[in-house]
Amino acid sequence: MTWALDHIGDIMSRAGQHAWLAGLPLVLGLVIALPLGWLAARRPRMRAVLLTTTGLLYTIPSLALFILLPPLLGTKILDPVNVIVAMTVYTVALLTRTVADGLLSVDGSTQQAAIAMGYGSFARFRAVDLPLAVPVIAAGLRVAAVSNVSIVSVASLIGISQLGYFLTDGYARSFPTEVWVGIVACLLLALVFDLVIQVVSRVLTPWTRTVAA
Amino acid sequence: MIRFEGVTKRYADTSGTDRGDGSVAVDDLTLEAPTGKITVLVGPSGCGKTTTLRMVNRMITPTSGTISIDGRDTASLDVAELRRGIGYVIQHAGLFPHRTVLDNVTTVPRLLGTDKRTARSRAMELIERVGLDPAMARRYPAQLSGGQQQRVGVARALAADPPVMLMDEPFSAVDPVVREQLQNEFLRLQSDLGKTILFVTHDIDEAVKLGDQVAVLRVGGVLAQLDSPAKLLADPVDDFVAGFVGRDRGYRALSFAAAPELSLTDEPTVALGASADDVRAIGTPWVLCVGDAGEPLGWVRAAAVESEVTRTVLHRGGTVASTTGSLRALLDAALSSPSGRGVVADDDGRLVGTVRAAEVIAAIEARRDAVASSTPAEEATAR
Numbered sequence: 370m371t372w373a374l375d376h377i378g379d380i381m382s383r384a385g386q387h388a389w390l391a392g393l394p395l396v397l398g399l400v401i402a403l404p405l406g407w408l409a410a411r412r413p414r415m416r417a418v419l420l421t422t423t424g425l426l427y428t429i430p431s432l433a434l435f436i437l438l439p440p441l442l443g444t445k446i447l448d449p450v451n452v453i454v455a456m457t458v459y460t461v462a463l464l465t466r467t468v469a470d471g472l473l474s475v476d477g478s479t480q481q482a483a484i485a486m487g488y489g490s491f492a493r494f495r496a497v498d499l500p501l502a503v504p505v506i507a508a509g510l511r512v513a514a515v516s517n518v519s520i521v522s523v524a525s526l527i528g529i530s531q532l533g534y535f536l537t538d539g540y541a542r543s544f545p546t547e548v549w550v551g552i553v554a555c556l557l558l559a560l561v562f563d564l565v566i567q568v569v570s571r572v573l574t575p576w577t578r579t580v581a582a
Numbered sequence: 583m584i585r586f587e588g589v590t591k592r593y594a595d596t597s598g599t600d601r602g603d604g605s606v607a608v609d610d611l612t613l614e615a616p617t618g619k620i621t622v623l624v625g626p627s628g629c630g631k632t633t634t635l636r637m638v639n640r641m642i643t644p645t646s647g648t649i650s651i652d653g654r655d656t657a658s659l660d661v662a663e664l665r666r667g668i669g670y671v672i673q674h675a676g677l678f679p680h681r682t683v684l685d686n687v688t689t690v691p692r693l694l695g696t697d698k699r700t701a702r703s704r705a706m707e708l709i710e711r712v713g714l715d716p717a718m719a720r721r722y723p724a725q726l727s728g729g730q731q732q733r734v735g736v737a738r739a740l741a742a743d744p745p746v747m748l749m750d751e752p753f754s755a756v757d758p759v760v761r762e763q764l765q766n767e768f769l770r771l772q773s774d775l776g777k778t779i780l781f782v783t784h785d786i787d788e789a790v791k792l793g794d795q796v797a798v799l800r801v802g803g804v805l806a807q808l809d810s811p812a813k814l815l816a817d818p819v820d821d822f823v824a825g826f827v828g829r830d831r832g833y834r835a836l837s838f839a840a841a842p843e844l845s846l847t848d849e850p851t852v853a854l855g856a857s858a859d860d861v862r863a864i865g866t867p868w869v870l871c872v873g874d875a876g877e878p879l880g881w882v883r884a885a886a887v888e889s890e891v892t893r894t895v896l897h898r899g900g901t902v903a904s905t906t907g908s909l910r911a912l913l914d915a916a917l918s919s920p921s922g923r924g925v926v927a928d929d930d931g932r933l934v935g936t937v938r939a940a941e942v943i944a945a946i947e948a949r950r951d952a953v954a955s956s957t958p959a960e961e962a963t964a965r
């Protein structure tokens with residue numbers, strides 16, 4: 370405990386880095402997954418191709434991706450951009466299916482009504498399908514957020530500053546306290562992400578709370 | 583006016599491989615839905631009613647044939663514009679669950695560029711007009727009953743004041759009492775608005791009640807008969823239509839025959855509070871009780887009155903026919919009356935007299951003879 374208090378400045382700054390490395394890809398990944406998921410939902414053939422491809426991306430080991438990306442992107446191995454890109458890939462892998470599922474979950478007669486009222490396909494996506502898919506997409510985002518927080522800690526193996534440092538450093542020094550601090554900090558961070566996503570989702574979906582009443 | 587000319591819809595075979603011509607949902611349909619009138623499409627499930635409706639606003643493209651609205655071929659119009667100009671009430675309401683009632687109703691006006699304030703104030707008017715409490719405007723669809731949702735669906739379709747309305751089983755998802763209420767309100771609304779309406783139902787009673795003309799479709803999307811409700815009931819063209827129209831069509835057809843001027847019998851009456859002696863003095867087993875304004879209240883069985891006539895001894899089984907009503911109402915009044923004398927009232931609800939079933943039947947037969955001698959050609963083709 371005293372160790373944690375003594376190093377609070379370091380912990381907070383690494384937590385900030387960690388949040389950045391896990392959070393920014395969440396946003397970027399969502400932005401990319403939205404059009405992909407939309408395509409997958411509209412075209413059954415595309416769906417098979419897109420969901421298989423993005424699903425496979427998730428199976429690439431993170432360490433391999435961190436090492437493979439620099440030559441591909443022309444970045445240095447220590448550049449945090451590598452981590453951001455890698456985490457974005459994982460987020461896209463998880464969210465494309467979620468977005469497609471969310472859009473497909475919209476009731477058929479609701480969609481037919483939107484078409485009959487003269488919505489164009491983009492307007493319909495923005496005004497009807499997407500808002501109704503928010504609960505499903507938010508559920509997928511929560512999974513992706515936890516997954517990102519845990520995968521990012523691996524990046525300490527290639528020397529990128531974040532909470533994973535306490536795990537590797539504590540292990541190297543045989544100092545369990547430091548490892549525990551790393552674990553708890555990761556957990557708390559994941560909880561914060563989860564909370565933020567839930568709050569945003571609730572704000573965006575006022576209608577879902579009326580049903581039980 | 584909506585005009586279908588030789589319209590056919592063939593769905594591609596979903597099995598894909600075999601070279602059959604797919605299933606025909608609508609077969610060479612030629613039909614006119616006149617301006618300001620309700621045209622009902624009726625037929626068994628799967629006979630192509632929804633397909634027919636959706637070809638009008640091009641949610642489904644016909645395989646062949648043309649559909650025009652007021653002489654303009656719909657295929658030549660901009661599709662979004664076409665749809666915004668046609669009110670569509672979807673099967674099972676199809677409201678947007680994420681929008682309040684008010685925002686559901688303002689959808690099309692907003693798409694057309696009406697500013698929010700104007701759209702909302704007009705929507706509030708419509709919400710009241712379809713019989714909803716204005717307080718419901720802020721609710722979400724999930725907070726409404728099925729009947730209320732159907733009303734919102736109608737209000738939403740009316741919001742941009744389109745001249746043409748497509749209605750796909752708008753009243754099917756509610757109980758018979760609410761359905762009848764919705765139907766009556768709909769007819770009242772239509773008598774004010776005079777829209778050109780294509781209305782789909784699988785319920786022949788609804789078709790006959792609402793339609794200015796009724797198109798009966800058979801499975802395979804073939805138009806079996808297009809006629810006024812009275813003609814349809816009196817003169818089904820074949821066994822399919824006859825079977826579909828139902829067994830008691832002879833009786834139901836009387837709905838469309840105005841009550842003739844019968845010589846009604848004066849009925850001796852008593853008031854509430856009349857003594858048992860007063861009642862028995864009339865000398866018939868059943869005596870009619872009327873209220874202060876002369877309105878019939880119910881029949882009293884003379885033997886059952888102990889001291890005086892009270893509301894609790896009134897028999898309420900009998901229906902009351904109106905002098906301006908239909909033959910069906912007249913016959914029903916006679917059949918339902920415990921005394922065998924049907925009660926007839928004027929438009930203000932005041933007792934005019936009574937009539938016996940035999941007299942109504944005689945009137946029905948006289949009417950038939952009159953029709954037969956005036957249009958012999960029509961009678962002959964019907965046989």
Ligand SMILES: Nc1ncnc2c1ncn2[C@@H]1O[C@H](COP(=O)(O)OP(=O)(O)OP(=O)(O)O)[C@@H](O)[C@H]1O
Nearest residue numbers: 593594605607626627628629630631632633634784
């Ligand atoms: N997208 C489609 N692909 C293939 N066949 C279809 C499609 N939509 C409808 N059909 C077929 O076309 C026929 C007519 O369907 P439609 O929905 O118009 O019937 P309906 O009269 O509205 O029936 P209901 O009263 O059950 O609503 C049916 O046999 C149906 O199976």
Ligand SMILES: [Mg+2]
Nearest residue numbers: 631632633673
């Ligand atoms: Mg249908």
